[in-house]
Amino acid sequence: MEQQVKRMLDVSFSETMRISKLATKMEEEGKDVISLAVGEPDFDTPEFIVKAAEEAMETGFTHYTPSQGITELREVVAEKVSNENGLKFGKDNVLITPTKQALFMSVMAHLDDGAEAIIPDPAWVSYAPMVKFADGITRRVPVKENDGFELNADEVAEEITSRTEMIILNSPCNPTGMTMSKEELKGVRDLAIDNDLLVVSDEVYEKLIFEGEHVSIGSLDGMRERTITVNGFSKAYAMTGWRLGWLVCNQDLLENIAKIQTHSITCATSFAQKAGLTALQEKEKGEEAIKQMLETYKKRREVIVNRLNEIEGFHCPKPNSTFYTFPRYDFDKSSMEMAMHLLENAQVATTPGAAFGDQGEKHLRISFANSLDNIKEALDRIETAVQKL
Numbered sequence: 001m002e003q004q005v006k007r008m009l010d011v012s013f014s015e016t017m018r019i020s021k022l023a024t025k026m027e028e029e030g031k032d033v034i035s036l037a038v039g040e041p042d043f044d045t046p047e048f049i050v051k052a053a054e055e056a057m058e059t060g061f062t063h064y065t066p067s068q069g070i071t072e073l074r075e076v077v078a079e080k081v082s083n084e085n086g087l088k089f090g091k092d093n094v095l096i097t098p099t100k101q102a103l104f105m106s107v108m109a110h111l112d113d114g115a116e117a118i119i120p121d122p123a124w125v126s127y128a129p130m131v132k133f134a135d136g137i138t139r140r141v142p143v144k145e146n147d148g149f150e151l152n153a154d155e156v157a158e159e160i161t162s163r164t165e166m167i168i169l170n171s172p173c174n175p176t177g178m179t180m181s182k183e184e185l186k187g188v189r190d191l192a193i194d195n196d197l198l199v200v201s202d203e204v205y206e207k208l209i210f211e212g213e214h215v216s217i218g219s220l221d222g223m224r225e226r227t228i229t230v231n232g233f234s235k236a237y238a239m240t241g242w243r244l245g246w247l248v249c250n251q252d253l254l255e256n257i258a259k260i261q262t263h264s265i266t267c268a269t270s271f272a273q274k275a276g277l278t279a280l281q282e283k284e285k286g287e288e289a290i291k292q293m294l295e296t297y298k299k300r301r302e303v304i305v306n307r308l309n310e311i312e313g314f315h316c317p318k319p320n321s322t323f324y325t326f327p328r329y330d331f332d333k334s335s336m337e338m339a340m341h342l343l344e345n346a347q348v349a350t351t352p353g354a355a356f357g358d359q360g361e362k363h364l365r366i367s368f369a370n371s372l373d374n375i376k377e378a379l380d381r382i383e384t385a386v387q388k389l
C-alpha cells in the first residue's frame, strides 16, 4: 500500500538520529565508538527517585491518573515555578506530560494553519518539525557566535508579519550551551506584547547552568497571559527515559492543550509521576544530586573547551550552561561531511551543526555527557583525524 499523507512529506527524521544510528551500527560491528552526540545525562537517576517509583508500582499505583496529572505533583510544580521562576500560578495551571509532548501540544493547540512561528537559528531539532505538523510556517532568526549567540530583538522584529502567532525560545539553549539574559528576554517580551504573540519557552536545561542566572520570560511584566513555560525532569534529574515534564500557563491556553492530552496520551505514566513528586518534594536530596552532576559537567567542560581550542581549525566558545559545546571549524567540509569524517576516521560520534538550522553549518555539537576518560580519548582521536584533512 502506498499512501502519501501531505502533512508527512516535509518532515524528516532528525539528523541527530542519523549519526546515532550509524554509530550504533558500528558498535554492533565491534568498533570502539565514543559518542559525543549524546543528548542525555550519562548518570543514573538518583536512587531516592527510583525507590519512589518502585514503591508506587508495588502499592498498585499503576493505573490511569487524571489526564492533567496527579494533584500532589501539580501542587509541587506550581510551588516550584512560583518560588524559583516567579511564575505565580496554582496547580490548575499545571499540566503534567513528557517535555517534548508539552512542546508538541503547545504548538498544535495554538498555531493556526498557515500561521508563522519564529524560531532562533540554530535551535533544537524538533521545533521546526512541530510547526510543520501544525501546518504552520517557520521563520528563523539567526543567533550568531560573534554576538555570543544572543537573540537580537531587531532581527526578530524583521521576521514578524501579520501572520506571526508564536515565538519559540529555548534558554539554556541546545545546541549553543548559552542562556538568554534578562535584557535579551525583555526585547522579545516587548515584541510579543506589541504584536500580540504567544511565547513558548522551553526551559528544560534550567538546572544545568554554570554561570549566570536563569530567567523565565513568563515572569516578566505582561508575559503571564501569553507564555507557555515548559520544563521537565529529564536533564536535571537524569530521567530521560521516564518521559516526565510539565507545562505552566493560563487557564485558556491550558484547556486547549488539555484536550490534546486527553485524546492522545491520556496522562503521563502513573508511577513516573510519583517519582517526579519525590524528586521535587525531597528538595534537598534533589538539589544535592543535581549539584554533583553539575560539578562533574563543569570539570568536563573545562577539559573539552580547552582541548578543542588546542586543535588547529577548531574554535570553541565556552558554554555557560547545558552539556553541549558548539565549536566552529575551518575545514572545507559541510557539518554532515565533518561528522561523518570523524565517525569513520576517529570513531567519534558528533552531531552536525546543520541539524539545528542553516546557521549551524560549519559547526558540530559536541556533548560532554560522557566520562572524562572518553572525552579525552575522543579529542585525541579527533585531533589525529583532522590532521588528515
Ligand SMILES: Cc1ncc(COP(=O)(O)O)c(C=O)c1O
Pocket: 039, 098, 099, 100, 101, 124, 170, 173, 174, 202, 204, 232, 233, 234, 235, 240, 243, 244, 245
Ligand atoms: C531543548 C530541548 N527541549 C526539549 C527536549 C525534550 O525533553 P524530553 O526528552 O524530556 O521530552 C530536549 C531533549 O533533548 C531538548 O534538548
